[in-house]
């Protein structure tokens with residue numbers, strides 16, 4: 001049950017706005033002509049709390065049913081009290097979504113209400129979404145202090161799709177536009193997504209929806225790692241660790257396009273691929289230690305691997321060079337010893353930045369890399385596939401039962417429609 005749909009706490013200012021949202025949520029016309037707006041907000045908040053409780057104890061409920069049972073209730077049922085009615089035949093619009101009900105639990109594929117949008121949001125009919133490491137890490141709960149999620153939770157940080165509806169403040173797109181972007185609240189493993197209009201861009205016309213869904217997180221991470229944090233310039237040399245991965249492949253293409261010399265570490269299998277996207281030297285990390293192979297020091301290291309790889313990277317940086325890590329904090333003791341700078345980045349997505357990347361994709365300067373496309377309901381297998389790079393996270397094992405041999409590079413995509 002989607003709490004956003006009826007919790008009007010800070011979202012509405014006028015009675016007609018409140019009435020419009022509640023009408024959609026309840027599936028029948030509703031008017032609050034004589035009621036102060038504060039009272040309407042309070043009412044919707046209580047309904048939202050109640051629905052959350054129903055959801056937690058595992059009952060399927062709808063607002064219309066609840067309302068007829070409790071009237072305009074002012075108290076959420078006490079935990080442990082079973083619902084007194086059977087809530088069936090909801091008249092509201094529903095959609096299929098993949099959800100996690102508890103940390104570390106199985107993903108479930110079922111019906112949830114279609115989200116409604118705020119004034120600065122759009123409703124997107126999702127065509128494809130992509131799987132990221134972050135989805136599994138968040139679901140496992142292992143990083144819940146810094147990456148908390150609201151359960152039940154719909155995963156998915158990026159998508160492509162068609163604009164279905166726009167909020168009253170949105171002027172950058174219209175229904176029917178093909179778009180791609182990063183999420184700004186709810187997740188994208190669903191048939192519909194409410195997302196801030198500021199986080200999307202027009203889908204490059206030469207990309208399929210599957211290809212476009214694989215772009216937003218990895219490409220923007222690469223862009224911001226290289227240019228916002230690493231200040232990479234023409235004729236500098238960059239070493240990219242994990243160069244054939246989703247982020248690394250964009251980093252190699254963007255750095256090479258910017259006129260830098262690109263050296264990458266990767267598995268031997270990915271050598272030819274990396275050369276085809278702009279790397280001038282590829283070091284097989286399974287066979288050799290990069291600090292022993294490199295003949296000259298580099299201006300920048302982009303670390304997409306972490307651990308010992310990051311530690312050894314200080315040995316290959318020129319004085320004054322930059323280490324940008326997307327995986328873990330950088331030791332400031334080490335940076336001082338080696339007279340370099342180092343920062344851990346966190347992606348700050350934007351529609352404008354993605355639009356810039358979209359133009360490079362459209363003109364063929366860079367290209368996406370999709371490894372496998374799964375059907376929406378086959379998400380559990382998709383997670384098993386990506387777990388090869390995340391042993392132990394969310395109870396997954398790369399060699400465990402059902403784990404498929406993954407293509408050596410490229411993103412895992414879910415086809416939703």
Ligand SMILES: NC(=O)c1ccc[n+]([C@@H]2O[C@H](COP(=O)([O-])OP(=O)(O)OC[C@H]3O[C@@H](n4cnc5c(N)ncnc54)[C@H](OP(=O)(O)O)[C@@H]3O)[C@@H](O)[C@H]2O)c1
Pocket residue numbers: 133134217218221241242243244245246247248265266267285304305309325326327345346347389408409410
């Ligand atoms: N901070 C942020 O905002 C942000 C944003 C996006 C991603 N990330 C993080 O960035 C990292 C990379 O993400 P991704 O999506 O690109 O992952 P990915 O697609 O799984 O790529 C990881 C790559 O690293 C390679 N690799 C593994 N061990 C290596 C080693 N010791 N030396 C060199 N290469 C090695 C893997 O090759 P094999 O599979 O052949 O071993 C794989 O190609 C992840 O940790 C992700 O969570 C952070």
